[in-house]
Amino acid sequence: MEDKKIYDLEERTYIFAKNCRLLIQSLPKNLSNIEDGKQLIRSSASIAANYIEANEKLGEKDFKFRLRIARKEAKETLLWLKLLKDLNYNFVSELEILLNEAEELRKILSAIINKS
Secondary structure, three states, rough: OOOOOOOHHHHHHHHHHHHHHHHHHHOOHHHHHHHHHHHHHHHHHHHHHHHHHHOOOOOOOHHHHHHHHHHHHHHHHHHHHHHHHHHHHHHHHHHHHHHHHHHHHHHHHHHHHHHH
16 A cells, blocks of 8 residues: 555545555455445545546536535545444554545545635
8 A cells, every 4th residue: 555645636536545445455355344345445436536527627616516525425435444444453554544544635625625
């Protein structure tokens, strides 16, 4: 998993989604990990996709709308990561890294929304 800070937010959200997938591949295959992993894969990719769409805005209203969706998806991603962390003791450090990144992305998106 990549852990260095990227300042290009499109690239950073892409790497975050990729790192979530890499983690899911390494978790034990049980019902809760499979189902939570599917949700994590969707929500983490949605952060990146909506941020990219925001940059291709059709106007200021569309820009804010897409950013709000990306922020909502970051919040949802935090839920799935917390559940996975609580149920996978051998992966706590990897999940903590992803939890911290999801929270940073949420804060960055909130700051962009508030400033626009």
